[in-house]
Amino acid sequence: MSMLNRRSFVKLSGAAALVGLSATTVSRTGFAADKGKVVVIGGGYGGAIAAKYIRMADQGIDVTLIEQNTHYYSCPLSNWVVAGFRDIEVQKWGYEGLKKHGIKVVHEQATEIDPATKTVTTKGGTKFKYDRLIVSPGVNFKPMEGYDAEAMEKMPHAWNAGPQTVLLHKQLSEMRDGDPFIMVAPTDPFRCPPGPYERASLVAHYLMKNKPKSKVIILDPKDKFSKMGLFTAGWTKLYGYGTDKSKIEWIPGGEGGKVTRVDAKTMTVYTEMAEFKSSCINIIPPQKANAIAEMAKLTDESGWCPINFDTFESKIHKDIHVIGDASAATGLPKSGYAANSEAKVCAAAIVALLNGQKPGEPSYVNTCYSMLSPTYGISVAAVYKLQEGKIKEVGGGLSAADASDAVRQQEALYNESWYQSIMADTFS
Amino acid sequence: MHRKKVHMLALVSGIMAGGFLLSSTASAAEAGATAAMLANTCAGCHGTDGISGGPAMPTIAGLPANYLKTIMGEFKDGTRPSTIMGRLAKGYTTEEIALISDFFSKKKWANAQSHANSKNATAIDAAQAAKGGKVVADAKCDKCHEDDGVFQDEDTPRVAGQWLDYLIFKMQDYKNTALKVPQEKKMETAMEKLTLEDLIAVSHFYASKK
Numbered sequence: 001m002s003m004l005n006r007r008s009f010v011k012l013s014g015a016a017a018l019v020g021l022s023a024t025t026v027s028r029t030g031f032a033a034d035k036g037k038v039v040v041i042g043g044g045y046g047g048a049i050a051a052k053y054i055r056m057a058d059q060g061i062d063v064t065l066i067e068q069n070t071h072y073y074s075c076p077l078s079n080w081v082v083a084g085f086r087d088i089e090v091q092k093w094g095y096e097g098l099k100k101h102g103i104k105v106v107h108e109q110a111t112e113i114d115p116a117t118k119t120v121t122t123k124g125g126t127k128f129k130y131d132r133l134i135v136s137p138g139v140n141f142k143p144m145e146g147y148d149a150e151a152m153e154k155m156p157h158a159w160n161a162g163p164q165t166v167l168l169h170k171q172l173s174e175m176r177d178g179d180p181f182i183m184v185a186p187t188d189p190f191r192c193p194p195g196p197y198e199r200a201s202l203v204a205h206y207l208m209k210n211k212p213k214s215k216v217i218i219l220d221p222k223d224k225f226s227k228m229g230l231f232t233a234g235w236t237k238l239y240g241y242g243t244d245k246s247k248i249e250w251i252p253g254g255e256g257g258k259v260t261r262v263d264a265k266t267m268t269v270y271t272e273m274a275e276f277k278s279s280c281i282n283i284i285p286p287q288k289a290n291a292i293a294e295m296a297k298l299t300d301e302s303g304w305c306p307i308n309f310d311t312f313e314s315k316i317h318k319d320i321h322v323i324g325d326a327s328a329a330t331g332l333p334k335s336g337y338a339a340n341s342e343a344k345v346c347a348a349a350i351v352a353l354l355n356g357q358k359p360g361e362p363s364y365v366n367t368c369y370s371m372l373s374p375t376y377g378i379s380v381a382a383v384y385k386l387q388e389g390k391i392k393e394v395g396g397g398l399s400a401a402d403a404s405d406a407v408r409q410q411e412a413l414y415n416e417s418w419y420q421s422i423m424a425d426t427f428s
Numbered sequence: 429m430h431r432k433k434v435h436m437l438a439l440v441s442g443i444m445a446g447g448f449l450l451s452s453t454a455s456a457a458e459a460g461a462t463a464a465m466l467a468n469t470c471a472g473c474h475g476t477d478g479i480s481g482g483p484a485m486p487t488i489a490g491l492p493a494n495y496l497k498t499i500m501g502e503f504k505d506g507t508r509p510s511t512i513m514g515r516l517a518k519g520y521t522t523e524e525i526a527l528i529s530d531f532f533s534k535k536k537w538a539n540a541q542s543h544a545n546s547k548n549a550t551a552i553d554a555a556q557a558a559k560g561g562k563v564v565a566d567a568k569c570d571k572c573h574e575d576d577g578v579f580q581d582e583d584t585p586r587v588a589g590q591w592l593d594y595l596i597f598k599m600q601d602y603k604n605t606a607l608k609v610p611q612e613k614k615m616e617t618a619m620e621k622l623t624l625e626d627l628i629a630v631s632h633f634y635a636s637k638k
């Protein structure tokens with residue numbers, strides 16, 4: 001582990017002060033920032049929390065958040081928007097609250113990280129010096145034959161929330177009654193393991209009301225998926241799963257679910273044995289860490305960023321921490337809650353290091369609520385500790401298989417409540 | 429500061445265990461996560477410092493430490509029914525729960541207040557709240573929940589200004605006798621005489637008090 005004692009810290013800040021004199025360097029501050037500069041790339045579930053919790057713990061640390069968009073659209077609960085019972089506007093959040101913590105928010109795209117000079121450069125050419133850098137840029141898609149930028153406009157992924165979410169809802173509402181809603185699910189690991197199956201559930205709910213002749217077909221390269229027992233039990237109850245009237249058909253990899261290519265012009269997806277056509281197709285491609293992490297060579301052959309689990313510092317580049325979906329935090333899923341939890345572990349470690357202390361022991365939590373209908377919620381929740389170098393679950397589990405309707409209904413509103421709390425934690 | 433507390437705790441448990449193994453208990457505790465590290469994991473659901481964004485997640489900021497410890501202990505051992513807390517509480521040791529409880533008890537309570545992006549909260553209804561006020565007076569809930577539910581002590585939580593949908597969920601749980609929600613004997617007796625409709629009115633009453 002790289003530890004910063006007081007002496008090397010003095011050297012560091014001395015160097016930072018020197019470079020600070022060069023003309024292009026910004027992030028000059030009105031705040032007392034004598035303990036060091038932290039730059040955060042990406043203001044989503046991971047990055048915004050890291051920035052805020054560093055400032056909450058130590059006002060002596062200067063924090064700059066570089067986020068390419070002026071607003072953030074949350075993926076969690078965006079499946080409700082796809083299914084038409086939630087407005088995209090309530091998924092939209094701004095950065096004013098973070099500024100109140102003394103965080104400098106810069107709306108630019110980071111295009112370069114130089115670990116040698118400890119500098120981040122943006123598309124506009126602005127340079128930011130850091131003592132510690134946190135990278136939380138989310139995911140990018142791995143190549144898939146036929147799925148390019150143009151195809152995304154015809155076969156939306158809706159795996160980053162915003163215009164894509166609205167587009168998929170539009171296509172669903174304009175779909176011919178009788179056409180299947182085709183979803184192509186990704187290989188592991190990917191952002192939000194239960195997400196595709198929650199989306200399939202809520203689309204099925206929409207179809208029951210609005211397109212009685214249609215159903216959902218999930219083409220999946222995998223043979224099992226997150227919370228599978230709870231999902232299939234709920235589908236049986238709500239959507240006739242397993243019968244020939246089922247509103248949801250799941251085709252696993254072992255039964256020909258693996259998609260080999262797509263053709264947006266003819267609205268067709270091809271598996272090894274068959275082809276599927278529809279006027280509404282949702283492609284969720286396989287994923288990897290977002291571009292900036294790849295460009296900075298923070299990724300390994302897996303496409304994700306190897307990190308130390310106690311500090312989230314990169315195993316490749318010193319003084320750079322990677323959190324959220326982009327990190328290879330083996331043991332934790334790629335979820336918003338996990339990103340929030342990783343950010344807090346990382347923030348505490350950075351505060352300790354910049355104060356010349358040893359980082360403390362981490363504690364992590366993950367929770368993912370999923371909706372099977374607007375009044376039927378399920379969840380997975382767990383607490384984790386670092387034991388023998390691994391992130392290990394020390395308590396938790398799934399919603400009870402035999403839970404009453406009342407409990408499913410309570411969990412549905414707790415899902416919305418979780419969203420309100422975590423968004424307040426993130427943006428205010 | 430937290431560290432000192434852990435030492436004290438370890439000391440107490442060491443003495444209770446007959447004094448032996450004191451040093452190993454102390455060093456194990458010293459290696460543990462801080463109160464803030466542990467408590468901040470709760471904020472994803474209960475909000476920063478335990479101030480929830482609602483509509484159904486309870487605010488836990490400023491509740492008495494002993495109350496929090498008791499409730500967490502009951503979640504952990506399964507005696508208190510829950511949708512999710514039972515699963516999570518099992519992930520923390522009794523010592524960690526004490527640290528977390530202490531942390532939240534020192535934060536300041538804030539009355540429920542929805543964000544503009546929150547559309548699914550049940551609105552407080554003045555007529556229901558007025559009815560609830562009468563129910564509370566007749567049932568003498570204020571023997572313990574004094575000052576219209578603002579009062580709290582080491583055993584009794586503040587209920588005034590709590591999230592309405594949370595209170596309604598709790599009332600549903602109390603009326604579902606199969607759940608056997610642990611409660612004070614006198615409260616149970618008072619509750620038994622009331623209908624769910626009465627208790628929903630009481631929820632509006634307590635939620636309307638600040």
Ligand SMILES: Cc1cc2nc3c(=O)[nH]c(=O)nc-3n(C[C@H](O)[C@H](O)[C@H](O)COP(=O)(O)OP(=O)(O)OC[C@H]3O[C@@H](n4cnc5c(N)ncnc54)[C@H](O)[C@@H]3O)c2cc1C
Pocket residue numbers: 041042043044045046047066067068069072074075076077078079108109110111136137138139158159160191192195290292323324325326334335336337338339367368369370
């Ligand atoms: C449909 C769906 C439903 C989901 N539901 C849930 C759920 O219920 N619960 C849950 O816990 N999780 C859920 N998730 C997962 C959750 O959205 C992610 O795990 C979470 O967003 C990860 O956070 P992050 O910080 O890694 O990335 P993000 O939240 O995506 O944030 C990355 C940010 O970085 C910015 N950025 C990227 N590159 C640059 C750059 N070069 N310069 C500047 N800025 C940059 C982006 O604009 C973005 O704002 C869901 C995901 C999907 C797709």
